[in-house]
Amino acid sequence: MSDEYGSKRTGVSVTQATLDIVGIGNAIVDVIAQSDDAFLASHALSKGAMQLVDAETAELIYGEMGPGLEVSGGSAANTLAGMAALGMKCGFIGQVCDDQLGAVFAHDIRALGIHYATPASNGGVPTARCLILVTPDAQRTMNTFLGASQFLPASALDPQLIASARVLYLEGYLWDPEEPRKAMRSAIDMARNAGREVAFTLSDNFCIARHRDDFMALIDNGKIDILFANEGEIKSLNETDNFEAAVAATAGKVGTLIVTRSEKGAIAIQKGMRYEVAAEPVPQVVDTTGAGDLFAAGFLAGHLSGQTVEESLSMGAVAAAEVISHYGARPEADLKQLMAKRLGK
Amino acid sequence: MSDEYGSKRTGVSVTQATLDIVGIGNAIVDVIAQSDDAFLASHALSKGAMQLVDAETAELIYGEMGPGLEVSGGSAANTLAGMAALGMKCGFIGQVCDDQLGAVFAHDIRALGIHYATPASNGGVPTARCLILVTPDAQRTMNTFLGASQFLPASALDPQLIASARVLYLEGYLWDPEEPRKAMRSAIDMARNAGREVAFTLSDNFCIARHRDDFMALIDNGKIDILFANEGEIKSLNETDNFEAAVAATAGKVGTLIVTRSEKGAIAIQKGMRYEVAAEPVPQVVDTTGAGDLFAAGFLAGHLSGQTVEESLSMGAVAAAEVISHYGARPEADLKQLMAKRLGK
Numbered sequence: 001m002s003d004e005y006g007s008k009r010t011g012v013s014v015t016q017a018t019l020d021i022v023g024i025g026n027a028i029v030d031v032i033a034q035s036d037d038a039f040l041a042s043h044a045l046s047k048g049a050m051q052l053v054d055a056e057t058a059e060l061i062y063g064e065m066g067p068g069l070e071v072s073g074g075s076a077a078n079t080l081a082g083m084a085a086l087g088m089k090c091g092f093i094g095q096v097c098d099d100q101l102g103a104v105f106a107h108d109i110r111a112l113g114i115h116y117a118t119p120a121s122n123g124g125v126p127t128a129r130c131l132i133l134v135t136p137d138a139q140r141t142m143n144t145f146l147g148a149s150q151f152l153p154a155s156a157l158d159p160q161l162i163a164s165a166r167v168l169y170l171e172g173y174l175w176d177p178e179e180p181r182k183a184m185r186s187a188i189d190m191a192r193n194a195g196r197e198v199a200f201t202l203s204d205n206f207c208i209a210r211h212r213d214d215f216m217a218l219i220d221n222g223k224i225d226i227l228f229a230n231e232g233e234i235k236s237l238n239e240t241d242n243f244e245a246a247v248a249a250t251a252g253k254v255g256t257l258i259v260t261r262s263e264k265g266a267i268a269i270q271k272g273m274r275y276e277v278a279a280e281p282v283p284q285v286v287d288t289t290g291a292g293d294l295f296a297a298g299f300l301a302g303h304l305s306g307q308t309v310e311e312s313l314s315m316g317a318v319a320a321a322e323v324i325s326h327y328g329a330r331p332e333a334d335l336k337q338l339m340a341k342r343l344g345k
Numbered sequence: 346m347s348d349e350y351g352s353k354r355t356g357v358s359v360t361q362a363t364l365d366i367v368g369i370g371n372a373i374v375d376v377i378a379q380s381d382d383a384f385l386a387s388h389a390l391s392k393g394a395m396q397l398v399d400a401e402t403a404e405l406i407y408g409e410m411g412p413g414l415e416v417s418g419g420s421a422a423n424t425l426a427g428m429a430a431l432g433m434k435c436g437f438i439g440q441v442c443d444d445q446l447g448a449v450f451a452h453d454i455r456a457l458g459i460h461y462a463t464p465a466s467n468g469g470v471p472t473a474r475c476l477i478l479v480t481p482d483a484q485r486t487m488n489t490f491l492g493a494s495q496f497l498p499a500s501a502l503d504p505q506l507i508a509s510a511r512v513l514y515l516e517g518y519l520w521d522p523e524e525p526r527k528a529m530r531s532a533i534d535m536a537r538n539a540g541r542e543v544a545f546t547l548s549d550n551f552c553i554a555r556h557r558d559d560f561m562a563l564i565d566n567g568k569i570d571i572l573f574a575n576e577g578e579i580k581s582l583n584e585t586d587n588f589e590a591a592v593a594a595t596a597g598k599v600g601t602l603i604v605t606r607s608e609k610g611a612i613a614i615q616k617g618m619r620y621e622v623a624a625e626p627v628p629q630v631v632d633t634t635g636a637g638d639l640f641a642a643g644f645l646a647g648h649l650s651g652q653t654v655e656e657s658l659s660m661g662a663v664a665a666a667e668v669i670s671h672y673g674a675r676p677e678a679d680l681k682q683l684m685a686k687r688l689g690k
Binding site: 327 | 378379407408410411412413414415416417426444445446449452453454456457471671672673675677
């Protein structure tokens with residue numbers, strides 16, 4: 001087994017993989033409300049981005065925003081929701097508080113058949129929530145109060161669970177809070193020692209700005225097998241406005257690089273080969289929350305079920321198209337049926 | 346002022362009305378999940394109906410149902426949400442607990458500009474929730490845990506608030522729990538003494554079966570000016586399978602009777618005249634939760650803004666069509682814009 005750039009590992013592991021994927025992420029309930037540009041401007045919110053807010057700011061924004069719709073979220077958890085819907089065996093690690101929203105999160109993820117056994121905290125810090133303002137252009141602007149999620153202890157990582165999954169999936173957002181960041185590093189080592197693949201999503205431009213050195217080190221040290229980014233993120237990571245230069249700079253350092261490009265579709269670079277998929281058409285884009293998460297779900301489900309890169313990209317595009325056609329970042333339609341109908345698989 | 350059947354009251358009141366409507370209802374957060382007929386059958390749930398469940402049964406059903414989407418609900422509260430969106434000045438009375446779902450309910454109703462000042466209880470009984478199972482035919486089957494809502498004390502009724510609104514709106518569901526039932530009777534007297542109109546919705550067949558005598562007495566004693574029912578409810582109220590006979594039996598006892606008939610539209614009977622409206626077409630019926638509530642919203646908004654009965658029925662049809670085209674019982678589209686587009690008003 002080698003940790004060099006883009007190296008193909010043997011996949012030999014001491015235990016047989018019983019799960020397809022285990023994801024570690026923030027355990028968040030989304031609170032989605034319609035908004036307008038004036039509201040974003042008056043609260044100095046950067047459209048399309050995610051900002052971390054403290055309890056007080058969350059209360060302030062919540063008090064002034066419109067009526068909400070609560071639905072379980074969290075980037076990695078959304079990806080697992082999509083993968084579970086596609087028949088993958090999934091596990092999730094992330095911390096909620098022992099409160100009503102924590103119960104909602106735990107119910108929803110277990111109802112999808114996802115293994116979830118992280119104990120709820122009861123330290124008085126409530127379950128994380130993300131106040132998502134959706135503007136008429138379907139863009140989402142996120143204000144995350146990390147709550148109990150930011151105190152995910154390294155002890156919550158179950159080495160056996162991580163070793164039991166073919167892929168470890170991590171969200172960049174977890175680099176923001178200190179304890180999960182440490183836990184992530186241990187998790188990566190656990191997975192690699194067990195001969196598993198590590199997939200990582202860069203999450204957000206501002207998140208990259210906060211943790212560029214860490215993300216670069218992970219990539220440079222060959223810790224990431226599959227990297228997901230969008231156009232803005234891959235450019236931000238490489239501190240360039242030149243998309244192709246950004247892609248070229250990163251592609252050689254990871255096994256597979258996937259870059260989503262909104263209405264322009266997505267590309268994948270693997271072993272020097274470039275693959276492209278067009279965006280799947282949708283009658284109406286309602287809310288882009290979860291688009292990247294569900295693209296990753298479709299792609300990884302394809303990857304893990306032995307589909308080609310092109311087919312996996314198509315599955316990503318179909319899953320992403322479903323989630324942007326309604327409010328909320330988790331699929332409402334039967335994704336399996338949708339794949340059968342759209343892709344004949 | 347007279348309390349005889351269908352009598353027109355003078356409308357003279359001691360105070361100037363400052364609100365268009367005040368509604369009293371269960372303060373509920375809906376938990377909406379996709380389901381299938383097999384799930385309903387295996388839990389002995391009657392499709393399309395509302396059943397009351399205790400905490401234990403609610404936990405049991407919740408534990409087995411799919412991932413949910415939480416959104417503020419409650420029949421009367423949904424009606425007010427629609428009316429507020431149509432520019433009506435509204436007030437709501439209903440009790441939540443001082444917990445996370447209670448905070449969600451209170452936020453959402455206030456975010457709509459609805460006056461809501463009922464203190465949250467803190468007696469350990471949590472905020473009411475309604476587990477709504479939506480089958481692929483868009484029918485909803487509701488399992489309501491009344492929680493804090495069922496302990497709405499008569500002291501929560503603000504006589505000045507009730508006297509200040511042109512219409513008092515009540516849901517039949519409130520007859521189930523004892524304390525709100527008593528509170529309702531006081532509220533009706535308060536409204537009538539202030540020369541206000543009383544509007545009432547029959548809510549549900551099973552609810553009528555439990556309280557037929559009480560509902561009949563209210564109607565027979567001329568306490569109801571505007572009565573909302575659907576086809577099943579008006580038949581159940583009159584214990585007949587003959588729709589026309591049921592309508593005829595009740596129409597003369599209330600100022601205005603409105604009966605909604607799903608895809609067949611709706612009728613209104615007022616002073617012996619019968620008015621009809623066709624159902625507003627929708628591209629896809631997703632979830633019928635809130636259809637009756639929003640029909641009432643559109644009708645009452647028309648009534649209170651001086652529209653004719655026909656126009657008010659049309660407004661009801663447009664509002665109901667919006668709410669059945671997505672999950673959740675409160676409007677997502679801009680109802681004012683929708684009315685302008687569909688009805689030129």
